[in-house]
Amino acid sequence: MKSLLTKAELIAFETEIAGCFNKALIKAPIHLYNGNEDEILKVFRDVNEEDWVLCSWRSHYQCLLKGVPKERLKSDILAGRSISLCYRDYRIVSSGIVTGVLPIAVGIALDIKRRGGTNRVFCFMGDMTSESGVAHECVKYSVNNKLPIRFIVEDNGKSVCTNTREAWGLGKLTYEGPPDGYITYYRYDGSKYPHAGSGVRIQF
Ligand SMILES: Cc1ncc(C[n+]2csc(CCOP(=O)(O)OP(=O)(O)O)c2C)c(N)n1
Ligand SMILES: [Mg+2]
Structure with missing residues (x-):
């Protein structure tokens, strides 16, 4: 089996970054993960080196699990790049723009299919992103054109402070449910950060 970082190592990395942020060492936004370690590790057992991983503004775990060395990642975060970490050499693309990476993910998957490649695209998104028109178009296009892509919906119930289900009048999110070949959905409690x-107001 592939050797991935452990749950404890993932949590320790975010804890270290939180400490740096609270000491005012990072003069840019950061978004930290907590509570999704078991689920994201499960996803990454299926991700290979040649696969592409597309992320949002919250991507430290994906970078670590795709193989970006901890020190390189930390130095990029300290330099203010946490919300848009991109590593061509590790096939990672992130964007701080809500839905920004979704059409890019679909484009990469279409290119792989046209070239007859065997690698795949893993595209992460939050619950609110998953209810956007862009997400619905991207999933529909990918499913109907049988693209080599998997969308991972990470549901923390919120979009910043807005309750996603209340905002849309939904009892259940559109993509909530067991894995179906294109969508992996999981709920996590992101309330730690x-x-x-x-959690600390920083004055620079
Ligand atoms: C186009 C655009 N609109 C608004 C924002 C501000 N914004 C940043 S994250 C976010 C919440 C998105 O919620 P969700 O998709 O559930 O992601 P989460 O952060 O909860 O993982 C919003 C509205 C943005 N970055 N880009
Ligand atoms: Mg959310």
């Missing part, structure tokens, strides 16, 4: 930062 606020939407951005790590």
